[in-house]
Amino acid sequence: MPQTMPVFSTPAILLKRIPHGDYDLILTFLTQAQGRLTVIAKNAQKSRKRFSGVLELFSLLNLVCTKSRGRGMPVLQEASLENPFADIRGHIKKTAYASYWAELLNLWLEEGKPQPRTYELFASCLNWLDAGEISEEAASIIFQMQFLSLSGLSPHLTACCRCGNRLENFRGERLIFELAKGGLVCQLCATAVSSRLSLSRGTVKQLLWVQNNPIKKIRRLRFSRPALSEGLEFLEKFVPYHLGKEPKSLRFLKGLR
Secondary structure: OOOOOOEEEEEEEEEEEEEEOOOEEEEEEEEOOOEEEEEEEOOOOOOOOOOOOOOOOOOEEEEEEEOOOOOOOOEEEEEEEEEOOHHHHOOHHHHHHHHHHHHHHHHHOOEOOOOHHHHHHHHHHHHHHHHOOOOHHHHHHHHHHHHHHHOOOOOEOOEOOOOOOEHHHOOOOEEEEEOOOOEEEOOOOOOOOOOEEEEEHHHHHHHHHHHHOOHHHHOOOOOOHHHHHHHHHHHHHHHHHHHOOOOHHHHHHHHHO
């Protein structure tokens, strides 16, 4: 008798889709059970019935897949739609923000490593973006700060990254952040380096609040307009610097704004 392929199912959000040959699609998901997962959808480009209107970017789905023998990709057998997040794809600015977050996830996350808190973060931010509960800019600050924290890449904002002097001992309202060091530097340790940024004390405090509070509580935070603008500009410089390149979706987003 032929050996039955192992079957698994999981909630998932579609991050990326690439045509493969004439008929198939290679799909990358952020899944609740397995983290980033890349699967092949056989005949997905050819058949209009099997996955009709389901495999759209950012859609929340329930997947049923079979594991391949050896090292082959899992094969997508079924995909049922839980939430299409249709309003995101209907607005170019929302699509640009969601694309940026999805690209970061695709670039940073390891294949097959469970990331339940990252999955909850992405799903929550997509929900807010789709429903218009908070601004696109606020949602992006929350996503980036929380994702950096979950990935162990948070900017150091509580003390001088050179001497350890605590933030509360810094003088003045404008603080210095060195991209190369990944953190704040006090006035005594500051050097004339090209990667210096200036942040207000109020912006730093709001970024720390986002970093240190649970996702359900963060939604109620209201950013001041200066903190929103300055925080977004800071993160969109910090993330590419430590990623080693600027994501294509971020270049598009900046051009759109």
